[in-house]
Amino acid sequence: MAETPTAPEEAKGADNQFDRLFDAAGCRTQAELADLLGIRQSSIAVAKRRNRLPSDWLLKILRLRNINPDWIIFGSGAKFLLPSETRETPNPPQEAPPVRALDGLIMSRILGCFRARDLQSELVRRKKTGIRFAGDKSNQRA
Incomplete structure (x- = not known):
């Protein structure tokens, strides 16, 4: 699992990334985030302790909530990738589409971050x- 780079002097920055x-x-809780991302709560605790934010979490939150990875990593730029109405509450969770279905714009943004x-x-x-x-029926084991 690839992780976003975090230099030692950016430890406080990693806390901000998690925030x-x-x-x-x-x-509000690690358990809620773990449920949303489909991971164990302990994975979040370990990532926070290591000051490392796994890139696949950013991919999931991008697909689920249309959140700009630059905003999470660097705290700069627009929070949402595409213009939308004011969002006071997050979109309901959806199953993430297959990675190969990501359009060119989103993929270029992801590759720019990682x-x-x-x-x-x-x-x-x-x-x-x-x-x-998720949703990939052509990649099943025989």
């Missing part, structure tokens, strides 16, 4: 191990 992630997700090599390695690893992407 923005919770804000973007509309979650090293393409890390993302490509993760996609290859998932394909080799037979991990299916």
